[in-house]
Amino acid sequence: xxxxxxxxxxxxxxxxFSSISILALIAFFIFGEGLPLIWKIGPKAFLFGERWVPSxxxxxxxxxxxxxxxxxxxxxxxxxxxxxACAIFLCEWTPPWAGMILRxxxxxxxxxxxxxxxxxGLVVLVPLVRNYLGGPGLSILSGSLxxxxxxxxxxxSISEDSLKAxxxxxxxxxxxLGATHWETIWRVLVPAARSGIVASIILGxxxxxxxxxxxIMILGNAVKMPSSFLDSARTLTTNIGIEMGYATGDHRQALxxxxxxxxxxxxxxxxxxxVLSRRRVG
Amino acid sequence: MPTDNDKNIQEIxxxxxxxxxxxxxxxxxxxxxxxxxxxLLFTLIIDLFIDGFPRLxxxxxxxxxxxxxxxxxxxxxxxxxxxxxxxxxxxxxPLGIAAGIYLEEYGKKNWLTHLIEIxxxxxxxxxxxxxxxxxxxxxxxxxxxxxxxxTGGLTLGLLILPMVVIATRESIRAIxxxxxxxxxxxxxxxxxxxxxxxxxxxxxxxxxGVIIGLSRAIGETAPIITVGALTFIAFLPSSLxxxxxxxxxxxxxxxxxxxxxxxxxxxxxRPQTAFHINAAAAGIxxxxxxxxxxxxxxxxxxxxxxxxxx
Numbered sequence: 380x381x382x383x384x385x386x387x388x389x390x391x392x393x394x395x396f397s398s399i400s401i402l403a404l405i406a407f408f409i410f411g412e413g414l415p416l417i418w419k420i421g422p423k424a425f426l427f428g429e430r431w432v433p434s435x436x437x438x439x440x441x442x443x444x445x446x447x448x449x450x451x452x453x454x455x456x457x458x459x460x461x462x463x464a465c466a467i468f469l470c471e472w473t474p475p476w477a478g479m480i481l482r483x484x485x486x487x488x489x490x491x492x493x494x495x496x497x498x499x500g501l502v503v504l505v506p507l508v509r510n511y512l513g514g515p516g517l518s519i520l521s522g523s524l525x526x527x528x529x530x531x532x533x534x535x536s537i538s539e540d541s542l543k544a545x546x547x548x549x550x551x552x553x554x555x556l557g558a559t560h561w562e563t564i565w566r567v568l569v570p571a572a573r574s575g576i577v578a579s580i581i582l583g584x585x586x587x588x589x590x591x592x593x594x595i596m597i598l599g600n601a602v603k604m605p606s607s608f609l610d611s612a613r614t615l616t617t618n619i620g621i622e623m624g625y626a627t628g629d630h631r632q633a634l635x636x637x638x639x640x641x642x643x644x645x646x647x648x649x650x651x652x653x654v655l656s657r658r659r660v661g
Numbered sequence: 662m663p664t665d666n667d668k669n670i671q672e673i674x675x676x677x678x679x680x681x682x683x684x685x686x687x688x689x690x691x692x693x694x695x696x697x698x699x700x701l702l703f704t705l706i707i708d709l710f711i712d713g714f715p716r717l718x719x720x721x722x723x724x725x726x727x728x729x730x731x732x733x734x735x736x737x738x739x740x741x742x743x744x745x746x747x748x749x750x751x752x753x754x755p756l757g758i759a760a761g762i763y764l765e766e767y768g769k770k771n772w773l774t775h776l777i778e779i780x781x782x783x784x785x786x787x788x789x790x791x792x793x794x795x796x797x798x799x800x801x802x803x804x805x806x807x808x809x810x811x812t813g814g815l816t817l818g819l820l821i822l823p824m825v826v827i828a829t830r831e832s833i834r835a836i837x838x839x840x841x842x843x844x845x846x847x848x849x850x851x852x853x854x855x856x857x858x859x860x861x862x863x864x865x866x867x868x869x870g871v872i873i874g875l876s877r878a879i880g881e882t883a884p885i886i887t888v889g890a891l892t893f894i895a896f897l898p899s900s901l902x903x904x905x906x907x908x909x910x911x912x913x914x915x916x917x918x919x920x921x922x923x924x925x926x927x928x929x930x931r932p933q934t935a936f937h938i939n940a941a942a943a944g945i946x947x948x949x950x951x952x953x954x955x956x957x958x959x960x961x962x963x964x965x966x967x968x969x970x971x
Binding site: 411588620653 | 680681683684687688690691692694695697698699701702704705708709712756757759760762763764767768773776777779780781782783784786787788789790791792793794795797798799803819822823826850851852873876877879880881882883886887889922925926929937940941944947948951952954955956959963
């Protein structure tokens with residue numbers, strides 16, 4: 380009996396440990412494939428090079444880094460106010476039955492595959508942008524619009540959780556002092572929940588940076604430094620997704636190296652979100 | 662003659678009216694931004710149905726992809742999706758539940774469990790394409806599984822593993838300690854307590870997490886494209902059942918495959934609009950699959966929450 384108990388515990392420990400070693404595996408394999416190339420051409424040339432022409436052996440990913448951040452920035456510009464307003468509305472003004480329906484719908488929104496978002500963006504959004512704003516339509520603007528919808532569930536659910544976790548005395552106190560409902564929300568509740576809200580934004584940012592399929596379909600995938608929101612662009616993720624199918628040799632390693640950069644950015648954002656959501660408001 | 666007092670009262674009334682207006686205004690803004698998401702959700706679904714619904718039919722489900730849009734179908738795609746999901750579930754479910762049990766029930770608060778905890782949260786945030794790179798390095802180059810169903814299923818299994826672990830932990834944590842103490846008091850060992858009490862009571866939550874994880878895996882495309890499965894597949898994997906002993910064959914694990922989202926992406930990338938109609942139709946099937954799974958998970962969650970009263 381004693382032996383069986385110990386045995387089961389050890390097996391479970393082994394499984395738990397192997398599940399987390401995925402992170403180590405990811406690091407091992409993508410760093411192992413990608414780092415040699417980064418050293419070969421130099422980190423500076425790789426990160427700040429503006430030319431990506433694999434056939435001539437020039438691998439500079441600055442256009443992709445800039446593209447990724449433009450698209451993500453655009454998505455946040457729309458997604459943050461929309462998501463925050465939605466979270467506040469759900470938390471403060473919605474009766475329980477409606478909240479249940481809305482929350483389920485948000486979950487559905489989160490579960491829609493990105494190819495479907497991409498398809499919708501391609502057949503609905505891209506022609507709209509092309510006809511009314513000009514340019515190729517396959518643009519950062521279209522990509523940002525789609526991404527802002529895709530990150531909404533992340534921002535809404537985590538912000539709402541952190542608003543809900545506040546002690547009820549905050550709200551009661553503010554109202555008792557004569558603050559209006561709006562003042563209570565904006566001056567007391569939102570600032571008190573800000574660490575969770577910021578964490579939700581950072582996680583949404585990570586989600587936007589990591590999105591691949593929808594961006595392949597909508598962004599146009601041109602490798603150049605974007606100069607306006609109507610330009611077509613390529614992100615770190617789409618660079619890997621488009622070219623990995625046929626890449627060999629240095630080219631393949633360069634794509635793994637692109638993955639290394641993406642991985643590091645995401646790890647940094649995750650760490651930031653963890654630190655922020657740990658911090659408690661006094 | 663209005664006195665100072667009257668003026669003050671008037672000003673206060675104005676202020677109150679302004680405050681009320683602001684409250685209402687924000688209520689409207691909140692309602693509108695909440696509605697935007699749902700309006701978009703509905704236009705997305707309706708648009709997809711208008712484009713693709715006429716294409717849905719028996720022929721569409723029983724035909725292989727083809728050069729001719731009106732003859733093409735999703736047979737190899739939906740069969741591939743089901744087979745890949747079997748492998749995914751077989752990897753992620755046992756591993757995820759076991760890891761979740763260890764972390765909640767056995768793990769002491771030390772640096773190791775702390776490390777595991779941080780890593781779990783990190784893993785859930787890693788973009789799917791990075792999992793694709795891992796799979797390419799590990800399963801394709803290192804273990805030489807090729808661009809097979811096994812590779813695809815394992816990749817998606819790793820991808821949803823953190824979701825299963827997190828769901829398991831959350832539903833185990835929701836079980837009050839008094840249940841465990843009662844079980845120990847009756848002389849049960851730790852494992853007996855877990856097997857006979859903790860797991861059965863947290864079953865609903867774990868199942869919900871597993872279904873949501875699988876519904877996410879069904880729609881994932883990027884990691885599968887990265888391992889190189891973006892190919893034209895006009896045949897089915899080898900059969901699961903054979904006529905000779907032992908009647909089960911695992912040869913299909915090593916067969917090349919395609920899945921629903923890849924088939925859809927394939928059709929979207931074609932210039933002819935006739936293929937876009939096929940893509941919309943495949944999108945409807947894919948969407949219904951995920952909506953059904955999500956709906957089932959939501960239903961399960963509310964049902965189990967209602968039934969169990971501590």
